[in-house]
Amino acid sequence: MIAYPDALALLLDAIRPLESESLPLADAARRFLAADLHSPMALPSFDNAAMDGYAVRAHGKPLPAGVSFAVAAMQAAGDTADAFPQADACEIATGARMPEGFDTVVPVERSERRDGQVRFPAEERAGQNVRRAGSDIARGELALARGRRIDTAATMLLAALGVAHVDVVRRPRVAVIATGSELNATGPLPPGGIHDSNGPFLEACFAHWGTDMLTRTRVPDVGDAFAHAVGEAIAARADLIVTTGAVSAGRFDFVPAALASLGARELFHKVAIRPGKPLLATRFDGGPIVLALPGNPMAVAVGYRFFVAPVLRAMAGLFPERPTRVRMAAPLIGRDGLHHFALGRLEHGADGRQTAHAADAQASFRILPFATSNTWLSASDAHAEHADAWPLDPVDAA
Structure with a gap:
């Protein structure tokens, strides 16, 4: 098995940013x-008033309490006039252009207007309430x-x-192929059947990221439907094909051999992670990257978050994502030699420090912890007291 950092490096080395x-x-x-x-x-493209009031020529000096001016005109937002050469004050509206030579605005509520004159009872600062150009x-x-x-x-x-x-x-062109003769859409299930959750999950992920979703297909574990679906994706000029299921070492795990027979070149197969260890990455020369994920729901979730999402970032020309190092409320228990991904919640303790709590009863088939968590956690130590925290949705980190 290849280590997670090495697998990710191999994968990203095969990616080139998409054209614009x-x-x-x-x-x-x-x-x-x-x-x-x-x-x-x-x-702003011109000096303008930050509030309704009176624009005056303060000449960079405070306006003393009790000073008064004759009001020459009204300067409204959108007015093009910018010169009142004989005036020292004009009424002005929020957003209106400051007339040439005027440098201060006194709010209307701090002024007294009478017989064409405006008086300012209190001292006012020079240059106040003006939004300067640039x-x-x-x-x-x-x-x-x-x-x-x-x-x-x-x-x-x-x-x-x-x-x-x-x-x-440009948007990456993506195809999703879910394998499994047991997979069904919504509605009544036949004996031994299950609802397909991986396909809709990945479709939602790609829609949220903003990809060009070419197709989402379910294929059985027998026949040539898988090869046909891959061929259609290649013909549609897919940049990325993501498959789920049939990638391990059982009798019906046909995906590695099928991709090889179609001419895909293996980048790696089996990564020292949990969940998702059987993950396979291949590439067609001059064609798409294929990420073949195991079929268990949380293996698919991990595969998307920690392999597919970095690929999408690289295609967009983004820098690699950086997690936040957090303290665990209790050690994150994993297995020696494996990079462990877990779901959890970030909370602030009584001391104000952020602490991570791993979700209870996690398993690769259990979806509920995914729906009730707010972070991914990862660690390579078997009893990690600190872990890397990642946003649950990679869009939040983009």
Whole structure:
């Protein structure tokens, strides 16, 4: 068996970042930037009032209590006028451009207006309540770095900068093949049948990541349906094929031999991890990577989180993910020689320190602990008092 770090290194060495494409901002949500994006303009693009009130010429000096000015005009948001050469004060609205030579805004609630004059009862600071041009971001400044996912905050920034199109990494094309003659969709089950949970799980994972899902197929353990499904995925120019089941050493574990007969080159088979030890990674020359995961639900969950997700990150040109080192409330028990992955919860103790609690009664077939945990934990020690904590969903780390 190959060690987990060595297996991951071999796998990622076979990945090259995907090419980029230009998309309208409205179509780029959840995609990854293919290059650094520098601001095409200053934001704000002009000095403007931070609140409703009166703009005055303070000339860099405090306004003494009781000072008054004649009010020349009203400057509203969107007004283009920027010069009142004969005035020392004008009424101004939030977001309105500061007229030329005006440098201070006194809020309306701290002013007294009467007979065309405004009086300020209290002393006011020079330069207050003005949003300076470029105070958010300067023209040419790095706005978003390569690899940044375009989330809602990034969308707001890009829209404010007037960015209409962005260069993003294209979506990876993915196919999922679940093997098992016992697998069924929802509804009544035949004797010996089970509902397929791995296929829907992986489809949901890939949809959440933002892939181009080519197909999700269930195939029996006999016949040529598996080879046909792999061939269809290759013909559709899949970047990644993920299979579940039939990858160990039993009579019906046909996937390794089937992939080899189709021309796939083995990267590794069997990793010193638990759960998920029989995992197989292969590659078709000039074609997709294939990650063949064991069929137990938690082996699939581990395979996705700790093998598939790093592949997706590498395809997007992202740096490797870094976990958080946490203290275990009780030692995380594993087996000597294996890298152990476990589900758990992160909580803050009475001393304010974050502590990890492993979920009870974990087994590769048990799904409920997955649904009630908030973190993955990993350790290579058999009785680990500290572990690496990973977000349950890799999208949270992207």
